[in-house]
Amino acid sequence: MTETTDLSRAAATRARLLDAAVSAFAERGFHATTTRDIAAAAGMSPAALYVHHQSKEELLYLISRSGHERTLALVRDGLIGSDDPVEQLVSVVRRFAIDHARGHTVARVVNYELAALSPEHFEEIRQIRQEIDHEVRRLVESGMAAGVFQVRDAGMTTLALLSLGIDIARWYRDEGTWTPEDIGDHYAELALRIVGVDLSSL
Amino acid sequence: MTETTDLSRAAATRARLLDAAVSAFAERGFHATTTRDIAAAAGMSPAALYVHHQSKEELLYLISRSGHERTLALVRDGLIGSDDPVEQLVSVVRRFAIDHARGHTVARVVNYELAALSPEHFEEIRQIRQEIDHEVRRLVESGMAAGVFQVRDAGMTTLALLSLGIDIARWYRDEGTWTPEDIGDHYAELALRIVGVDLSSL
């Protein structure tokens, strides 16, 4: 059982370091966070960070990649439940908003620390972001084609929908009165209004 | 003319340093920007920065304060033109969006570098932000009271309207196809949809 226990111990330590990095990056930003901060928050010496990770930037990359992949998967999950653009929009926006509220710490790092990534890592992340944008754009266009969305400019509408969701990461506080689900419900309704769905017909 | 020329020279240098700081803070973030970066961009030695400003943080504070005051004034200007909540909303959102697009560099520093301010400076800035929020909230509530806005939750709607505007600073690029005015027009329409104004009646 050597391998298993060793692997799980190492994996647990890696995860602890990543968690500590998420909190620190979200609170203070990548550049204001020191490797000593992260190590201390994980209950380890500064050198331990380099036993499990190559660099401070690698931590940011791992956080950013898994966060973006999670968001892309979440958007796609919202699309497969139905063929109706209205239902799809509600599902996608609701999930997106809930995830950005509940996971606002990760979401903050994901959306506001892109400039600290290395050029190669940034390029990789940029492509995932583009895929997310594409999925939402296709949804908006399918609703327009079906005649249920009344939208002047598909691009600007897509941007506004994503924008509204992403910005939750900036303003959301755990101490607030709204739960992530409250926000998800409200934002789903706002999304329907934005795409011009006649709400009285629902 | 001694005093005048000396004053204007010093003022011009101060402004050059501030401009350089805005660009650098917007592009790389406060913590990733060095005082040497700023001084070099202003065409001066690192020490010159301290002839005109107390600290690197003071530069951020000056940028942040003037930016927030500008936004507050802009919102109030949008309100005084009319008594009609619909016209006021269009005017406020349009100005807000145009300003955040055209001045996205300043707006980025204003909205995303708050954590780098000293506690005292942050508190001062927080109050200006609160005033901005209040003005928009009162507008939303006045439209509800007048029966022209159909809104479920005034707080969440206010937040969404501001959120949409602020996030422009994150995504706007000068190379894009939309002009700030295009965005202003589109966002004004989105705002009307968000507050539930019947567009066919306009």
Add this chain to the structure above:
DNA sequence: CACTACTGACTAAGCGCTTGCTTACTTGCC
């Protein structure tokens, strides 16, 4: 109108400290 004293703008050099990361070593589990 020359001479001196002075001032504000600016810089070269560098101080003390912190940073990301490394090295050489110890510990503890199968």
Add this chain to the structure above:
DNA sequence: GGCAAGTAAGCAAGCGCTTAGTCAGTAGTG
């Protein structure tokens, strides 16, 4: 005993900011 996990100590580089000084351009005085 072997090996992965973890650490104490510290290095080179870069940081914000200071010091001590240069220099151009007046203001005041006879």
